[in-house]
Amino acid sequence: MAAGPQQNPNEPSRTPAVLGRGSWPEARRIADVLRKETIGGLLLLAGAVIALVWANSPWGDSYEALRGVKLGPSALHLDLSLATWAADGLLAIFFFVAGLELKREFVAGDLRDPRRAAVPVAAAVGGVIVPALIYTAVNWGGAVRGWAIPTATDIAFALAVLAVVGRFLPAALRTFLLTLAVVDDLLAIIIIAVFYTSGLAVLPLLAALIPLALFTVLVQRRVRSWWLLLPLAFAAWTLVHASGVHATVAGVLLGFAVPVVRRSPGEGPGLAEHFEHRFRPISAGLAVPVFALMSAGVAIGGASGLASALSDPVALGVVAGLVVGKPIGITLATWLTARFTRARLDAGLAWIDVVGLAVLGGIGFTVSLLIGELAFGVGSEGEDHVKVAVLTGSLLAALLAAVVLRLRNRTYRRICAEEQVDSDRDDIPDVYQR
Numbered sequence: 525m526a527a528g529p530q531q532n533p534n535e536p537s538r539t540p541a542v543l544g545r546g547s548w549p550e551a552r553r554i555a556d557v558l559r560k561e562t563i564g565g566l567l568l569l570a571g572a573v574i575a576l577v578w579a580n581s582p583w584g585d586s587y588e589a590l591r592g593v594k595l596g597p598s599a600l601h602l603d604l605s606l607a608t609w610a611a612d613g614l615l616a617i618f619f620f621v622a623g624l625e626l627k628r629e630f631v632a633g634d635l636r637d638p639r640r641a642a643v644p645v646a647a648a649v650g651g652v653i654v655p656a657l658i659y660t661a662v663n664w665g666g667a668v669r670g671w672a673i674p675t676a677t678d679i680a681f682a683l684a685v686l687a688v689v690g691r692f693l694p695a696a697l698r699t700f701l702l703t704l705a706v707v708d709d710l711l712a713i714i715i716i717a718v719f720y721t722s723g724l725a726v727l728p729l730l731a732a733l734i735p736l737a738l739f740t741v742l743v744q745r746r747v748r749s750w751w752l753l754l755p756l757a758f759a760a761w762t763l764v765h766a767s768g769v770h771a772t773v774a775g776v777l778l779g780f781a782v783p784v785v786r787r788s789p790g791e792g793p794g795l796a797e798h799f800e801h802r803f804r805p806i807s808a809g810l811a812v813p814v815f816a817l818m819s820a821g822v823a824i825g826g827a828s829g830l831a832s833a834l835s836d837p838v839a840l841g842v843v844a845g846l847v848v849g850k851p852i853g854i855t856l857a858t859w860l861t862a863r864f865t866r867a868r869l870d871a872g873l874a875w876i877d878v879v880g881l882a883v884l885g886g887i888g889f890t891v892s893l894l895i896g897e898l899a900f901g902v903g904s905e906g907e908d909h910v911k912v913a914v915l916t917g918s919l920l921a922a923l924l925a926a927v928v929l930r931l932r933n934r935t936y937r938r939i940c941a942e943e944q945v946d947s948d949r950d951d952i953p954d955v956y957q958r
Contacts, residue, residue, distance in 0.1 A: 544640070544699075545699060547956065548952050550699070551695045554695070555695070555698070558683060558702060561683045563809065564680045564813070565683045565685075567813040568678075568681055569684050571812075571815075572816045572817075575816065575818070575819070576822070576915075579821030584823055591605060591606055593606050594606075600766075601766055606818060607819065607902060608902070614812075614814055615815055617775060617803060618772075618807045618812055619709065620778055621803050622710070622776065622779065626710050626780075628796050629703060631785065642865055643700075644704045645707050646857045646861040647704050647858045648704050648707035648711060650854055650856055650858070651850050652708070653853055654849040655850050656671045656672060658841065658848060659671050659845045659849070667899075667900075670842070670899040670900065670906070673842050673892050673914070674843075675895075676892045677885045677888055678889035678891065680812055682885070682887045682922075686698075689926040689929055692937045694870075694873070694936055694940055697881060704881070704885065710776075713772065713773060716770045716772065716895065720770060720899065721770065724768045724769065725767045728766040729767035732759075732767065735760040735763070736760045736777060739781055740781040743781055744781075748795065760777070770898065772894075782795050783796060784796040815893075819897070822912055822915075833912040834912060834916065836906075838909050838910060839912060839913035839916075841913075842896075842917055845917070846914070846917030846921055847886050850886035851882040853882075854885050858878050883924045884921065884925035886917065887918045887921045887922055888914060892910075892914045892918075
């Protein structure tokens with residue numbers, strides 16, 4: 525009996541899926557991305573632990589002194605502290621890579637299909653709205669300016685947890701987590717640009733359009749010369765920084781300017797892919813860990829100091845937003861989207877898997893700490909309480925996610941084994957050809 529037509533492994537399934545593994549090229553690319561991000565997550569954790577131990581050691585004053593060291597030309601208003609360089613400068617690299625990834629997903633990835641994009645986009649939106657509402661309810665009439673702190677998901681931190689407890693997580697779950705986090709990053713940068721910009725200077729912002737436009741023209745012509753592109757990127761970053769808009773916004777805009785699609789089949793990797801290969805190791809291996817080292821250190825002051833910090837409504841709102849709001853928002857939005865779009869769960873997976881990823885989405889670290897600085901000011905008591913809350917909430921979310929995901933470990937092992945089978949030895953696993 526003749527076999528039915530097989531799906532082209534280079535094309536995503538035409539049936540929308542809540543947790544679909546996608547096409548083989550996309551799954552292979554995402555696996556490579558996640559390997560790099562997992563290493564970055566372990567380095568991030570190391571940076572955070574070093575910062576905490578250092579800040580609570582007898583040499584805690586030297587930690588604060590290091591954060592306050594100023595570097596840079598004062599003529600350009602760039603005589604900034606190391607802590608500010610880490611938050612405004614190094615994280616611009618992080619958001620540049622996020623911009624590349626986001627454009628890549630929606631232009632050439634599986635998410636170019638609106639039906640596939642609907643689920644992770646809705647999940648990310650739900651994971652922003654519900655934590656913000658919970659934080660605002662806890663702090664109603666008080667410090668509501670920090671409402672956005674529990675809305676971010678830290679993909680590097682989450683993947684570091686998966687490296688320990690979820691080594692056999694199926695491709696569909698890893699893909700969902702990554703795309704959710706990528707959209708989450710976009711929402712975070714919009715929130716930062718719109719709600720945490722103060723004292724806007726219009727002229728520097730307009731002037732930033734000039735180097736940004738020149739950068740765009742060059743990359744659209746497939747120019748890769750760093751000595752041309754890097755000065756333009758730095759000029760755009762400097763002018764955006766001077767405008768009062770957070771400088772990380774420049775990183776996203778520069779990422780969006782880079783073309784994704786190749787001009788001809790024989791051209792080799794697209795420019796976005798080329799830049800991503802170059803800058804993702806810098807982002808994951810240097811920018812984010814150094815930011816964690818410069819930002820995560822907070823003097824807790826023993827059990828009484830920890831209890832005092834966590835009794836602050838700001839801290840309670842952040843913890844509740846991360847541990848309760850994120851899982852509810854992501855799960856509810858995913859379920860509603862699946863119900864109205866008639867999307868299906870991929871074979872072998874269940875709604876408990878969505879819940880496990882939603883709980884894992886409550887790990888908010890890098891961007892949460894950044895928004896905490898913007899909301900309450902560097903060195904303030906509010907910022908210190910935010911640090912304690914973000915660390916506590918992220919740890920609780922990691923532990924809860926580990927419990928949920930470990931319950932399904934036998935199923936994940938079976939699915940993972942199926943995804944390795946290549947009976948016709950064409951270097952494409954059979955599950956992507958059914």
